[in-house]
Amino acid sequence: MKNLFFTLAILFANIAISQTHEIVKHNGEQLDVNFIKNENGLVYYALNGSAEEHKISKYAVSKITNKQTNQTQKVSDKVIVDSxxxxxxxxxxxxxxxxxxxxxxxxxxxxxxxxxxxxxxxxxxxxxxxxxxxxxxxxxxxxxxxxxxxxxxxxxxxx
Known part of the structure; x- marks a missing residue:
């Protein structure tokens, strides 16, 4: 019985700390992260296994995709300046x-x-x-x- 509880606890803990979102930047780079919030022109996220909060400009981020529901949220459009x-x-x-x-x-x-x-x-x-x-x-x-x-x-x- 202890083994069953221990296995279930590990399984749910792994799901809780796994990467739940994907950030796609305008330069093509993709980051697997835990999305926290989008506020005041910055996107806040945490990396795998870390509770430390990181931030990135919303102008650098194209979209954020929730991996569990496959919902995509557009953050900003790419600006192309030619002349x-x-x-x-x-x-x-x-x-x-x-x-x-x-x-x-x-x-x-x-x-x-x-x-x-x-x-x-x-x-x-x-x-x-x-x-x-x-x-x-x-x-x-x-x-x-x-x-x-x-x-x-x-x-x-x-x-």
């Missing part, structure tokens, strides 16, 4: 939401300062210039860090 005119497709991300994307290039420069313009308008002009430069190079994501001396550093990301 300078695609600057509207370039997404400006905060640094913490670039996890899982590959750093491709760095841009530096001086922020736009037009006399008589409010600071938000100057910031929008700077962002537009950076997005245009990123689109010209074919990078769909960019993270911008403004410095207090009026300069900026932008990092472009790809899948």
């Amino acid at each position: 300078k005119s695609d600057y509207k497709l370039v997404t400006v991300l905060p640094q913490e939401k670039t996890i899982g994307l590959k750093q491709a290039a760095n841009f530096t420069g001086v922020s736009t300062k037009t006399k008589g313009e409010p600071p938000i308008a100057n910031q929008n002009h700077t962002f537009l210039r950076i997005k245009t430069q990123s689109a010209l190079s074919g990078y769909p994501f960019v993270s911008i860090m403004e410095k207090p001396d009026g300069k900026y550093e932008a990092v472009a990301y790809v899948y």
Whole structure:
């Protein structure tokens, strides 16, 4: 009787800790994970046999498939930037939401300062210039860090 209970306990424990989801990234990589949640632009998951929570940007993830029910949840569309005119497709991300994307290039420069313009308008002009430069190079994501001396550093990301 003890052996039966022990066998059943091992069987159910194995099912409980087995990988229940598959994350498919836009670059084609597939991860077998335990999906936790999709919140604030990040996808949270745990790896096999680990209780440690990992996260990845939702922009890097194409879909999440539940292996038990075969339900697929689309997370994001792949953004393809081909030319300078695609600057509207370039997404400006905060640094913490670039996890899982590959750093491709760095841009530096001086922020736009037009006399008589409010600071938000100057910031929008700077962002537009950076997005245009990123689109010209074919990078769909960019993270911008403004410095207090009026300069900026932008990092472009790809899948």
